[in-house]
Amino acid sequence: MVDITLTVNGAIRTGSAEARKTLADYLRDDLELTGTHVGCEHGVCGACTVIVDGLPVRSCLMLAVQAAGSEVTTIEGLAPDGGLGPLQQAMWDSHSFQCGFCTPGFVMQATALLSHHPDADEQQIREALSGNICRCTGYQSIIDGVLLAARRLRQPAGQGE
């Protein structure tokens, strides 16, 4: 076991992990943050996407010990009071999800995109989300949700829509 300390959703978390434990499993099993989903466990579905030091990362392709000293944001960290963040609200309003298994991955990937490119257009959004798999929606409503969020985030509060 290796001792690790990392910041998760703003809180410092100290613990220890077996070297072979992925960050995804550490978040879910040790920190009980089960909002991060694991689908394929080898990098192809995107369900496990979290944000590490500002960048979208597949938490099934990173070891927990490699996250020591990093700042990790998971789906639970987007709206700490149990409410919905602006992206989550826009995706809710756009019926972006059905079964919800892929949801945390899409939301984290889209969060990373909008934080770096608040002006992202439809093409950029499609490209950024191309690594996330959804078996239910057909993607259109997910793209609509992210586009709506981008539009709302660009508008000062109280205007439009």
Add this chain to the structure above:
Amino acid sequence: MKLPQFDYQAPQTIAEAIELLAKYEDDASVLAGGQSLIPLLALRLARPAVLIDINGVSDLAGLSLAHGQVTIGTLTREYRAEESDVVADRLPLLAAALPLIGHAAIRSRGTVGGSLAHGDPAAELPAVALALDATFVVRGATGERIIKAPDWFEGYLTTARRPDELLIEVRFPAAGPGTGASFVEVARRHGDFAIVGLATSLTLADGRISDARLALAGVSDVPVRAAEAEDVLIGEQPSAALFGEAARRATAGLDPPADLHGSADYRTKIAATLIRRGLRGAADNASERQANG
């Protein structure tokens, strides 16, 4: 699929990493971005006893331009290279290839050296390195070796690196304003490995092609230079007829593999189409860069 057990080592310097490699050799795998190695572990296609994680070796990351060469430290993340002005200005071919690698979340962690050390014949960066005649610098307990790209790629996922050697950096000749590039590929979905891909770099001088470099991905167990096409192009003015002839010559001797994603015949046809498309794109890019340069 959980990862198999391994002994985990996290050296902080190049010397420490090399010492560990000398000790464990074949029993160890170097862990860079992990975007290829961790899936291989999960699927039990790789079972190293020891993982040597080089992510803490900061000397291995970095990008610099000197003496007409761009030197890229092996641990330079793919997204970093993608955002680099030096790459945009002086390595247009690498700049064109990087956004085609997987997805943003892969490029956040994946490294330039990791892709080249992995040596997937369908990957973008090996074709780029071969087209540009990149130079690989490896270091082991007995010293440093310099290996040119044609000798680096030895076979499917096999390179000239010995088990006790660490890839340190890769050097690419910097492009001048007369050089344009394109990377074109056909993939099932955006971000997938290419069925066939093509790296093209063209240099124009007084309206004629003075240097042509083409390398195909996905047509063999290593990236393949399209030398016959290059010979046809040198000294000529860019035209659709010329590019068509180059495509015919380059694909005449191809014998690509057949698999689930496409027959040998299909791959050959794609290669011909990509060569016409890639040459057009690189010629246009060269004119643009000349105008701006």
